[in-house]
Amino acid sequence: MTVRLDELAVPVIAAPMAGGPSTPALVAAVNRAGGLGFLAAGMRTAAGMSEQIAAVRASTDRPYGVNLFVPGTPGDRAAVAAYRERLRPEAERWGVTLPEEDGPDRDDWEAKLAALLADPVPVVSYTFGLPTAEEAAALRAAGTTQIGTVTTPEEARAAQAVGMDALCVQGPEAGGHRGTHRVTDEPGELPLLHLLPAVREVTALPLIAAGGLGDGPAVAAALRAGAVAVQLGTALLRSDESGAAAAHRAALVELPETVVTRAFTGRPARGLRNAFIDRHGPYAPAAYPEVNRLTTPLRAAAARRGDTAAMHLWAGTAHHLARTGPAEAIVIDLWRSARG
Template sequence: MAVRLDELAVPVIAAPMAGGASTPELVAAVNRAGGLGFLAAGYRSAPAMAEQIALVRKSSDRPYGVNLFVPSPPGDRAAVAAYRERLQPEAERWGVTLPEESGQPDRDDWEAKLAVLLADPVPVVSYTFGLPTAEEASALRAAGTLQVGTVTTPEEARAAQAVGMDALCVQGPEAGGHRGTHRVADVPGEVPLLRLLPAVREVTGLPLVAAGGLGDGAAVAAALRAGAVAVQLGTALLRSDESGASAAHRAALTELPETTVTRAFTGRPARGLRNAFIDRHGPYAPPAYPEVHHLTAPLRAAATRREDTEAMHLWAGTAHHLARSGPAEAIVTDLWRSAQG
């Protein structure tokens, strides 16, 4: 089970994309290319995570990873309630009901997922939105699992090393989807990935994985030269045959011109294709996650059903226009060949 990120046959890791884009088929395809496939356990129950792990094991005998969302402290209930009032007319327009706050913190089945991963270990586990406790990290290390902390600043890198991470995923501001800031209210940094990598290298000797806006061979090569042992690709794989992204999302990657970072859909800063929903509501969304995620879920589901790209959450990195269709194995192989010059 032992795996080293600096010894991958092809130094490409599939970004874990929660919400359905990452699939067991995508994991297997990236593995076939010589890279490291990743499952996204965020928003899934522990049993659902275990089911996906079982599917990966049936389709691939190579190492793979599982990504966990670290629970966040409760958000400001009054601010969430105010945002609900703002969204109410939109909900009425589309005939959906916005959920009332439950009052119970959503920990994304954290404890149950850790129990599954300790009872039946996987090769690699990565963390987004924070870090496990030192005790949790120690338990997984004893189980033989390599652990990767997602960081967006040198300060977060220090914390990840202190808690016992084996490697770091350095996420630049160019990345699509949620920024991996360790605190919900933090304003994400804007230091470009190619400058962030050496800044993180100054504070840690851990292996670094580069993530954010890596859409072609030249960008992959530049990230490796900047000190990464591997690159993590998300948006570049969204249009692949094995991706679980919707047809509307796939099309929007080539049709909508720009991305922006917003809290409008989930309460956490995330980069997506700019649309009318973001323009209307982004400035008013509170830093409350996952409360805002649950609040907007019915609106997002309704927008997806009607394929309304002006109201959907369409996560995408800055190189989204380079994403191409076809088998993921071929996409990874071609990108790596291009990176080698």
């Protein structure tokens, strides 16, 4: 079952985008283009993950991946409580109730690993950290290729040490959550094209480039910088198979600026700048998933209204290049452009 990322017909990987944008249909479409489709299991139950895997298997016979969020350490309870109080007037204004503090949330980590060991998938990637060496060894024995997301050379060394088969090198240009291994880390600002050779200096593992790759020349530059493949997320958000909301799709071309913020989830994430980020970003604590749970009712209310001033609108720096149409055609056209 081992997947060679340097042998993809088209060296394009669909970024796993948690919260809805990644769909089984998007996985199948990227596979049809010759790339590697990915499911996002973060913020899903193990059962929900398995349902999506079954849907992918019914729609493609090519390899695919599943991304997991690695659970971290609990955040500062007092800081989360203070942020809850700051958000309370906003919740009252929109008629929603903010959740009170509850127990630790490990994102169903153990159950997901058990499911992936009992019924292995071709590729698993990790965000927000790494599995233990024992967990990685178990999945390796099941025949699964494993990819660690890294944002620094130090994280790359750690990923190699636990037995990753490849690394997804995420530059600061990437949309959505930065994959820092500790929630309290401030993400680096070394551009992707400089980060790739810096990571190459510490490891010989295959590298996947992620972050701000919205057109053919950018894809080509990342491959020249040492990547065996590129990972595209924002570039696929407006595709037919994307699960992104209509308001999110429209905002990608309507809003001009992206910023990195902890306002919505407590982890640094790049999204389209809006009023919610401006109001609350400076006060959001480094606490995930606590802040993510706290803002869920607010984000849901904003999504129901299509209110882009209060929605979380993850987007990379090349968001204005995102195209509409079938994902298969978008990937093929990008690759054709990259080849010149």
